[in-house]
Amino acid sequence: MQPVSNRAVVHMDLDSFFVSVERKHNHRLAGVPLIIGGGSDRSVVASCSYEARRFGVSSAMPMKLARRLCPAAIVIAGDMERYTRESQEVTEVIRTQAPLFEKASIDEFYVDLSGLERFLGTWKWARELRQRVIRETALPISFALAANKMVAKVATGEAKPNGQKCISRGTEAAFLGPLPVERIPMAGPKTATLLSNMGVRRIATLREMPRQLLERVLGKMGGMLWQRAHGIDDTPIVPWSERKSISTETTFEQDTIDLYAMRATLVDMTGRVGFQMRKEHKLAATITVKIRYSDFNTITKQARIPYTGNDRQLSAKVLELFESAYNRRLLVRLLGVRLSHFIHGGHQISLLDDTESQIKLYSYIDKIKIKYGSDSIRPASAMGSIY
Ligand SMILES: [Mg+2]
Numbered sequence: 357m358q359p360v361s362n363r364a365v366v367h368m369d370l371d372s373f374f375v376s377v378e379r380k381h382n383h384r385l386a387g388v389p390l391i392i393g394g395g396s397d398r399s400v401v402a403s404c405s406y407e408a409r410r411f412g413v414s415s416a417m418p419m420k421l422a423r424r425l426c427p428a429a430i431v432i433a434g435d436m437e438r439y440t441r442e443s444q445e446v447t448e449v450i451r452t453q454a455p456l457f458e459k460a461s462i463d464e465f466y467v468d469l470s471g472l473e474r475f476l477g478t479w480k481w482a483r484e485l486r487q488r489v490i491r492e493t494a495l496p497i498s499f500a501l502a503a504n505k506m507v508a509k510v511a512t513g514e515a516k517p518n519g520q521k522c523i524s525r526g527t528e529a530a531f532l533g534p535l536p537v538e539r540i541p542m543a544g545p546k547t548a549t550l551l552s553n554m555g556v557r558r559i560a561t562l563r564e565m566p567r568q569l570l571e572r573v574l575g576k577m578g579g580m581l582w583q584r585a586h587g588i589d590d591t592p593i594v595p596w597s598e599r600k601s602i603s604t605e606t607t608f609e610q611d612t613i614d615l616y617a618m619r620a621t622l623v624d625m626t627g628r629v630g631f632q633m634r635k636e637h638k639l640a641a642t643i644t645v646k647i648r649y650s651d652f653n654t655i656t657k658q659a660r661i662p663y664t665g666n667d668r669q670l671s672a673k674v675l676e677l678f679e680s681a682y683n684r685r686l687l688v689r690l691l692g693v694r695l696s697h698f699i700h701g702g703h704q705i706s707l708l709d710d711t712e713s714q715i716k717l718y719s720y721i722d723k724i725k726i727k728y729g730s731d732s733i734r735p736a737s738a739m740g741s742i743y
Pocket of ligand 1: 369370371372373463464
């Protein structure tokens with residue numbers, strides 16, 4: 357079975373991005389095992405250099421274990437503001453060149469070149485874009501060109517570090533076949549173990565399985581895995597946009613000057629937009645607070661923040677903006693919170709934000725919200741009126 361596609365997709369991924377940024381600013385870190393994580397003792401590894409990976413260190417691993425595996429490693433507390441800035445620089449370079457692109461995460465992009473006629477032309481174009489990113493930002497980046505997002509992403513993984521790869525149309529199956537099944541982006545460790553127990557370790561073997569059997573064992577995902585194993589993926593490129601936002605507003609039943617109630621309302625609203633954002637696998641870099649007074653005078657305060665999906669960080673910023681904006685001490689009619697400047701695929705950054713237990717707590721809270729509705733669980737600080 358041949359994938360039916362006339363698309364041309366470039367996947368670009370900065371090589372161990374956090375590590376590269378640190379090395380760019382401190383050349384003495386070159387060539388040594390380097391681990392980047394949150395500041396606390398219970399943090400997890402957010403990123404590590406290839407030298408550290410050789411000792412078995414990997415991202416999302418508890419920092420304690422990583423230190424034990426590689427005692428010689430230099431450990432650095434990550435600097436999200438710096439990474440956000442560097443990511444924006446790379447985005448700018450791509451934006452000036454690419455007709456249509458998606459920012460899939462802080463260090464990862466898809467460019468749609470489907471309009472360009474000849475595959476060879478797209479290969480040259482992508483190579484030049486990669487060289488431009490390296491020249492203008494001094495950060496190593498790898499890419500692959502293929503007929504769809506999935507094949508391109510897998511191929512970038514094979515091209516790394518500091519490489520480039522082209523999977524010509526029609527050769528997807530030959531390229532994917534020998535790779536282990538966990539290279540398929542949607543196959544997590546649990547799925548890989550399950551497949552391994554069925555004797556399926558390589559993508560070629562997965563391809564030969566009856567689709568119905570996979571669907572019986574893995575549900576809908578089984579069918580999608582089977583398709584991916586055949587190199588089929590028609591997921592569209594979601595254009596990156598500055599304007600997209602998630603917002604909510606609350607109009608008070610009676611105009612109020614009750615600071616406590618207003619703060620509680622803001623924290624509550626922040627929880628709602630934060631939940632919505634995480635559900636869409638986004639992280640925000642801009643936060644806006646809106647205050648409408650009883651005379652309909654409206655002011656907004658906006659701030660850039662390091663990419664985050666963390667409710668506590670968002671709430672803290674929202675309250676800070678509110679305090680700086682609410683200076684007329686007049687009756688307030690309406691409050692609003694808006695998140696914008698999104699990137700997709702929050703996982704990597706959350707690793708830096710949170711400790712292992714916080715990550716678990718957040719995904720647990722969101723699971724409850726998905727199951728029982730977003731009102732089912734709130735931070736105590738959003739429950740002002742009951743105290
Ligand atoms: Mg990367």
